[in-house]
Amino acid sequence: MNAADGAVIDRRDDGPEEQPDVVETMTGFAWALRAAGVNAGRERLTTCLTALEHVDPVDPEAVYWTCRVSFCSEPDDQARFDAVFGRWFLEADPEDPEPASAGDAPIDRLAARRPPGAPGDRQEVVEEDPSSATEAADVEVLRHRDVALLADAERDEINRMIALLAPRVGRRRTLRRARGGRERLDVGRTVRAMLGTGGEPVRLVRDHRRDKPRRLVLLIDVSGSMAPYADVVLRFAHAAARVSPATEVFTLGTHLTRVTRQLRLRDPDHALSAAGAAIPDWSGGTRLGETLRAFLDRWGQRGLARRAVVVIASDGWERGDAALLGEQMARLARLAHRVVWINPHRGKAGFAPATAGMVAALPSIDDLVAGHSVAALTHVAEVIARA
Known part of the structure; x- marks a missing residue:
């Protein structure tokens, strides 16, 4: 008898397996939120942990709203929070890179992640909605479907999924230094401080290296052969430009066109329309070497x-x-920290980098990845984050 038939599930029969600690679980959840573009810093994590002490940890609705109020501060955060919450607590393990669809309602699987010794070790009835399961399966199939084969209704759903992505790179250390930290003694400031204490080194001033966001540059081929995929990749670039001001976007064809300003617009459709109006060679020819030289x-x-x-x-x-x-x-490889090449045919059976352009570029590429589906673009975001 399955859960949909109203079977009683006794979690006391799960054996002696130790339940995860609530602090570890919520810390990992906060990291996942930050990767998705939600500002889930230490202060908000502390607020969430404090608030969870006052709710039942096996009540999924209470946990959902407690976490949402603690972590979400902007309207855009809500959809991203729902997607990460679904992936983390509902439909997959935290290590599973496949996100759940946004807006999933909390269910009793949260009870499996309650802190050790928490109340609520009791028999519970879990009912599964067949329509919800079917919808989740359809979304998962859609995530892996080639975007060149989508119907119009499916493309709208794909566009919504891409808008929830948050491709961003980490930070890099600079040569500039700032006060604070414990990396190095700041001799100059320490000596100047001694002038006010009669020459006594009462306080040692230390400094540290500053860091700044690493720049992300996207060069997107909009020639005729890339027509089925250029729109989706531009939406991916729009998602990246939305979450990080250190993102620059150019299109390649017979001309080089900078579309960063157009993709800063908040609405994805308006941003794509503005970019399309600025690109003079959409679905034209391909001169990658010349346009790349112009960019450099x-x-x-x-x-x-x-x-x-x-x-x-x-x-x-x-x-x-x-x-x-x-x-x-x-030349680009000598300048860049890392070069990632998205080929929409990379994820298809029988693919080989045999075109003249791929053969010439391959020695300078650090990562050759697919880009034909939402799942593939999700992987691209992970590759960018690891870089």
Whole structure:
């Protein structure tokens, strides 16, 4: 008899397996929220842990609203919170990279993550809604479907999923230093402080290296061969530009076009419309070598690509000189912190990087990843984050 038939599930029969600690569980949940773009810092985590002491940890609705009130401060945070909450507590293990759909209602699986010794070791009836299970299965199938084969209604759902992504890179240390920390004694400030104490080193002043967000640069091929995927990758770039001001977006075709300002617009549809109006060579030819050289000459060599994570989205069909593309890719690799290449055909059976452009660029690529589905773009966001 399954849960949908009203079977009684006794969690006391689970054996002597130790339940996870609530602090460890919520700390991991806060990290997952931060990766999704929610500002789940230490203060909000402390607030959430304090609030959870006053609710029943096996009451999923109470835990859901306690965490949501503690972590969400902006309207955009709510959809991301629901997606991470579903992945973390409801439909998958925390290590599972597949997110649950946003807006899932809390269910009793939260009880499996209650702190040790928490009240509520009792028999409970868990009922499963068949329509909800079917909807979740449909969403999971849609996440892995090639976006070039989608119907219009399915594409709307895919666009909503991509808007919930939060592709961002970490931070990098700079040469500038700031007061505080315990890294190094600041001799100059210490000596100046001694002037007011009669030459006695009453207080040693220390400093530390500052850090700043690492820049993310996306170069997106909008030629005719990339037409089925360019819109989706631009939406991915819009999600990245929304969560980090250190994101720059360019399109490649027969011309190089900077669309960062257009993709800063809040609404994805408005941003894509503005970008489309600014791109003069949409669905045109492909001259990756020439446009990449133009990017490096005008932007990359002057600092935009230095120590940045550069993501190129293209199928590698080069109409120009493939040798020029190889030279410019090697030049880019010397400037960038990491080079990631998204090929929408990478995730398909029988794929081989055999086009002239891919063969020329391959030696300078750090990560060659797929980009044909939402699941593939989710993996791209993880690759970017690890970089």
